[in-house]
Each structure stands twice: as structure tokens, then as C-alpha cells.
Amino acid sequence: MPARSLAQQLAAKQREISVAEFFERNRQILGFDNPLRALLTTVKEAVDNALDACEEAQVLPEIRVEVAKEGADRVRVLVEDNGPGILRREIPNVFARLLYGSRFHANRQSRGQQGIGISAAVLYAGLTTARPARITSKVEEEEAAHVVDLLIDTQKNLPRVVTEDLVLWDRPHGTRVELLLKAKYQRGRQSPFEYLKGTAIVNPHARIVLTEPDGTRVTYERVSTEVPPVPKEVAPHPYGLELGELGSRLKAARYATLLETLLKDLAGVSPRAGREVLQAAGLTGKETPGDLHGEPLERLLTALHTVPLVPPSADCLSPIGPLLIKRGLRNVLGEVRPDFYAPPVSRPPKVRGGFPFLIEVGLVYGGGLPADQPIQLLRFANRVPLLFQQGACAITAGVEQMDWRRYGLDQRGGSGLPVGPALLLVHLASTKVPFTSEAKEAIAADPEIEKELTLALQAAARHLRTHLSRRSRRDQAGEKFAIIQRILPKLAEKTAHLVDRPVPDLTPVITRIMDIVYLDLTAPEGPAPAFRAEITNYTPRPRVLETFLEMPAALLGSATFDPAPDGTDAELGRAWWTLAKLAPNTRATIVVTFPTKTEIEASDLSFYVAGVDEAHLLGAEPLPGDWDIRLPRAVIEAAAEAGEPLPGTDDTEVDYDAAEANEGARDED
């Protein structure tokens, strides 16, 4: 018998490897390499899908997650949403076919992208417990919900419907996924609990309820009723195209000529740029797009990458926005009672390759956050928390490279995670997030992202530095307040009693000790937000103070003021007063009231005071030089008026209580 050639033998062994089979052998790539992680990945994929579905349908998400123990090493997971539901015919493909999805081909920001995630969870469940996934889904147009039990045929990468039924469901629309899988539930840094907490922070419009295996129920209430707009789908920008994709786009082109296709199917190509591209590629533009391949196609791509084009539009991004970042953080961190929420930073969109991206940063400081540990870093990509591989992530690297000591946090050697009672949130939104792997756990290094990240972190850190320096000035003033409010009156009373004379007026002494103008802003309780600014002249001379209030411009119109301001600027959101002459140790009050339910807090109001120099002003900022304000004559005159000279602190004097040497302390007697 003639021996078969080696090539023939090998050819006989070669056969197609199904995608499902491939993933079965490479579970770790998708995040199913251990029982803890398998559970997190399952919850994460299901919840990400639920949020995306709600967003697409512009529904305020109601998400229920239940984790229950079943036997020694199995866990039942249920994730239910109030999204639009999935048509019966789509259910098997959506849940039990890898690489099947509606979002992969869309050039816009979304949580899931590749269409692997939830099917991988179904696959994992089937592999570890041989139980089908149960999907219940109802669309608005149908009376009943479809219940489908699914397994994946790993040979063919095709769904297999085990059983199916129709049931009544007491909700208009929604989807429920139930899976039994080999997994383990545990709270901790990389747990469903942490993941949902992070999700709640960056999705303040969602209501999320988690029921843990021991029955504990954790609820994150909705703090915003605005559904984020669905990010727009835009044509791909040539800067992000690779050869194969360009080829397939041209093949699928709807237009007759190449030029028309370039102008209409790609973003950023103006007619002039289009002609330049064609010229550089040695093409006429009249070619049938689908016919282009080989070397001309390569020349076209090179030309597209070299001829200057209009940068990609950033409309397709959906930032969380400063207001909602703050609200989300407050909602979840409320119990920790931080002292300070830095105004969140939302950078304008930038482009990396052909893809727009933007960076957002939130920073929280103080309160119950641990002061002696590295700061907590919460990383997000397209509103999804990243819980693994912190060390391998470009976000972490960006945070670690910054010298936080300049901004008031401890950091050994000026690099590495800073130490302090702070929490840092970093969100990267992009139509294509450059993950380091398919598990989508860390963001790959990229100079453009790094640059934007640094700018955003610096902006947030500057707010922190301002806060800390104000706090330390306030502490110093606090000491002085203690002297004038608690100690001095008693000292006067005691000595007056001992010498049998009336208690003297302490105003001159008080102003000499304080020597500041102090603005104290309080927000009394009440249904309508009302803020009370008390401006006290604790300096030894009379002052005429020009006081400016700045607030979000949109709110200025609804605010009422007592006393009425001497002027307002609706565009800039400013109101100002020339306060009547304040004698030493007297105060003026300004009350600002907003209509009931106005969303505003004290940190949204900024006060600026002229008529006293910065060194003697506390609780308000000096008037910024670039405002270009002409101050009333009375303010200038009063400021120029020579007051009683202050007795300077005689630095040559030794502070007796500081000098008391411990040396003699052992010479007791």
C-alpha cells in the first residue's frame, strides 16, 4: 500500500476549530479562570448588557441582581432588567452564540463591544454544571414573555434550545437571565459587590438592587432621572482603519464611485481632501469601490493616513459629566462622609488613532476614608468598572507617575499610589477602548490617553490643594475664634471681678487678635435651599466691602436675594453688593434663596470680596484680577484709609509657653 504523503496525513488531521471550542480551552482569556472571577464576570456581562439595553431604549434602568448558593460550589445568578426585551428569534443568538451582537460593527461608545461576554457566561455555566441558561424576555408589543432554556453547541458555535415556553410577566418589558454555575461568592476588592458599587457611581440614573447569598440586600437608589443620551453612531474615521476593514467597507459600499464612498462612508474626508487622497494614491475616484484590492487598496490606505483630514467628531461619546459624577460619588460614599468632593473634571474629547475619547476624573477627600493607606482608585471604561489588573492599567500608571506631594497627599519618593484619605475616580469613554486583553480589565498604554489623563488629574489635584490650604487657614482662624469667643470673655470677666470693675468692651482686642474679614456661609435646613453669608469685619478699621457671588449661570435667575444686589450679570452668573461701611467687629448678612428642589449646594456658590487684601480675608476669595471690575469709590477710599496701626507681632519675644524647657521637668519638688 503506497504510503500517504506527510502533507496528506497532516491535511487529514486539520479541521475547523469552533470558536466555542477555542474559548472552552482558554477560559482565562474571558475571565472564567477561577470560581470567584467566574461569578464576577457573569454578573458583569449580564449587567453591562442590561444597562446598554436600557440606554438604547432610553429607559431608566431597574436592575436586580441575585446571587444564591446552591450546594457546595455552585451559585445561582439572576440578573433582571427593565430594558426593551429581546425578540424570541434573537434570544438564542444573543445568549448562546459567541461573537454575535449588534454593537460590534457600530462605531460608537458602548459597554459591551465584541458580543462575547454573556454567551461566554452561558458557555461556562453549561460546561461546569451542564445546566442550560434560562432567559426570560418580554417585548412591549407582546402579551407574554418567552422563557427559553439554552445551551451552546461548542462544536458548531450554535445555540441549542433545550425547552421553551410562554409565561405571563407582570412587567411591560424586560429581560431576565438565570444561570447555574460553578462559582463562589465573596465580598472584597474584586467582587460583584464592588463591581455594582462602582457601576452605581458612574450610572447614577440606574437603580440597582443586589441580594447576596446570606440574604443581605444592598440597594443603590437612582439619584438622576436623566437617561444618558444614546451615543451617536458615526462613520469610521480613516485614521482608525486598517487594510482589511477598509477593503470590506468598500465591498459593502452603497455608492457607485470610490470618491462618493470616501466622502459619504468615511468621516473626516472633505471633497478637497478626497481629491488629494485619490491623487496621492494614483486613483481617479471613478473606480467601483468593491473592485479595489491589492496594491491600489494599500496605496489608498496610505494616502488616507497621510493626507490631513478633519479630525473625527466626538459626538458619539457620552461623558458622565461633572454633575452626575459628583452625585454618583455622593450616593455611594454618603456613609463615609467625606469632607470634600472636588469639582469633577470632564476633559473635552480628543482623538487617538481614528477614535475619539475623553477622560473624566472625580476626587473625594477626608471623612471616613482611611488616612494611612494608599488612595482608592476606581477605574472605569465606558461606564464599566475595571476591577482587575490595576497594576497593568494605563490609568494606574498615570496616577502613579504624578507627583501628588505637590497637591497635599503623601507619596513616597514622588511616585506610586499616593497615601491619604482620598478616593479617585477615572473614567475613559471612547468608541474603542484600547484594552490590554479581551478580558477588558486594563487599559493599554497610549501617549494621547496619558496626556489627557495627566491634565485631568492635575485639574482635580489642584482643587484638592486649594481645599487643603483653605482648611489649614481655617484651622488657624479656628484657634483665633476659640480665643475671642471662649477665652477672652472669661478672662475679662475674671479680671474685672478681681479688681472690682465693669467688664470692658473687647472689640479692639478682638479685632487685633483676628485681623481678618471673615465670610461664613451656612445652609440652614428647609425645603427651599437658602444660604446665609455672614461677612464680619474682624479688623481694627472700618471697611467698605464689595462682595461678589458667582453661581451656575442657569440658577441666577431663580435666586432671590436679601438684601437686593447692586447688580447682576445673568450671563456670568454673578450678583454683587457694595456693603454699607462695616465698623470693627460688626457684620453684614446676605441671604440667597432658591426655589424648592433646586439642586444646589454650598460649594456651587463662590464668594469674592474686594476692599480687604488677601492676607486678611477668610471664607471668600479675593477678586480675580482678570475680572476687570471697577470698584466703587467708597470701597477704594475705605481701603486706603489709614487704620490704627496694628502692633506687629514682636518676633524677638520668646513665647513663654513654647520655651518652657523640659529640661527641668525631672527636678520635681
Added chain:
Amino acid sequence: MPPKRTKAPATKTEETEGRHVDALQPTRALARSIYEQLDAGEIPRMRLPLRTKQNIAFQMREGVWRLGRALGTRSARKLDGALMLLRTFYLVDFINEMARDNKTSTLRELYYISEGWEESKFHSEDESNLLIEDLEVLCERLREDFRLHPEENGASVIGDLTIRERNRKGIVKKINCRDDVGDGGYALPFNVESEKISIDSTSAKFVIAIECGGMVDRLAENGFDEKNDALLVHLKGQPARSTRRFIKRLNTELKLPVVVFTDGDPWSFRIFASVAFGAIKTAHISQYLATPSAEFLGVTASDIENYDLPSDKLSEQDVRALEAELTDPRFQTADWRAEIELMLKNGRKAEQQSLAKYGLNYVTDTYLPEKLGEMGVL
């Protein structure tokens, strides 16, 4: 029997030294000063002599270290200063109240009285003691003048010394500190002034002030006082004001030389300094408490070597204490510098009772006679 030494006739100045009947007047003057500053719109402040080792000066006339001229300011400009000013007048108020009610108070009672002073209350007895000393300095009075006194401290005297003490009932009793007392000796009251105790007579030729009770007992059991005509005074560690004052009276009124016998460590040097030179913290009344002619007997650094005494390594704290002593003006004599430097060099310290290495009688039969002989006392 050697002739009994009798007390030299008391001079007027000794009787009234530092003693004032009206202590209240200067406290009110203090209040007036603060009141007037407040009334004039000035940030109230007081100036006090600094009680630091940088601010003590040797007074040739009295032969003691007293406070120098450097002043510190206690001002209401700072929270600590303001609080101390307020405390001062809570204290002044209390003193005036006691005078009105004819009461006295222990230092410890004062500490508890301050519980009612709200945020001006004392956080430790040290704080109250320091403030009382401030007041002593400011008013040039003694704390007893303010009706404040320490608790009985029980430092004791053993030996042939006859005194007359006026007891609580006002009866004057004649007491011999060897024959009329138990094994514990005569316990010194907190007030050892002449209105309380008058010194009668003694057969002793010198006073030996001893740091530890165990050593006092050893000398008493071995009959050291009788054999060598000595008065044993127990210092109980850092001696109380009354102990130092009594030693000074024995020295000035009976013309008895005083030697100080302590452990051989840096802290014992400070015990000697407070007896002989005056303590930094009470430098304002050194002339009244210090015995400039007192001499240090031992245990010296060279004793540790010469007598080959069991010793311990100096701790870090010990070394720091010795280094601090090298910058202490009171120790700036060639002898003291040499002694401190030798101890630093050897790095060893020893207790007085380490002499028991050679038996219970060694200290009384060998060590003390040798040392006292060198010093010319015996």
C-alpha cells in the same frame, strides 16, 4: 561625747525670708495689669522670667544658681497663651477665695478643683504645679503663701538631732530624731519653716543625704549615724522642697557640712544639683532651698571602676541626659565635666546598693569611711 552643736541665733532675715503675710495683694496687681490691657484694647500679655537651663545664672553672694534676666511672653494672641492667662486668674480667684474662707489646699486638691474651670482645667498635676511656680515667680511669694502645699511626703531624718515641732493642735513637742522616733526616723512635714520646726541641738558632725530608702536602712541598721556622728536624711529620689529646705537649715543653722550619697547615674547627678545648686524649675527660690556647700560623695563614675561595682550599660536616655548635663551651666566645673565625661566614656552606671557585692557591712565599714576621709569630713 562630742560637744553638742547648738543653733546659731536666728537672724531677722532668715525668719522672714520669702515669707509674706499678704500674698493676695500681688495676685490682684496681676489681675489689674491684665484688666488694664484689655480695657486699653491691647492683646493681654504677661512677661515672665524663663525657667530654662539657658536662663539660670550663678549668684556669687548666695552661692546658688538663680533665674537670669531673660523674659518670655505669655500672650492671648495664641491659644495656649490665652488659655494659660485664663487659668492664672482661675487660680488667683481660687487663692483669694481660700484666703477669705481661711482654708488651705494640697496641690493635688487644686488639680481636682480645676475640674470646674471648664477648658482651663489642668490635664496633669505637672501643669498645675508649673502654673503655681509661675505665680510664685510673678508675685515673688511662695506657694505656701498662696495656701497651697504638697502632700506630706515623708522624707525622713535619722540621728541625734533635737528639734521642737509645733503640731496640728498648736502644742510644741521636743523630739530627738534618734531616741524619740521609730525605725523609720523623724518624718519631715511639708512645712519645715521656723514657725513649725525649730532646730535645737545635735551631736552630729555632718549630714549625709541619701537617695534610696534601702541605703538609709542599711546605714541605720549598721549604726553608722552613732558610730560616725552623722545625720541621715532620706532624699526619696528627687528631694521635695521641704527636704531641701531642711537640709539647708541644718547647714546654715548648725553649720553642719552636707554630703550627698546617690546612685551612680545621670539622674543622681541632677539630684545632687538640686540639693547643692538649686533646681532649674525652682531657680526663683534657690537662695531659699539650695545648700551651695553640699558635696557629692558618690557613687562616682570612678567609684564604679575603683570598687569594681556591678554595673549596667547606659541606656540611650541615660546618654542623652548626660549630654544635656554637659550643656547645663550648673555642671560647668572641671570636676563635674570630668565626671560626666568619664561616665559617658565608660558607658556604665551603678546603684548605691551594688556595694553589697562585698557584704552588708562594706558600705559602712569601708566605702563611706574611705570616701568621707578623702573629702575631709571624717
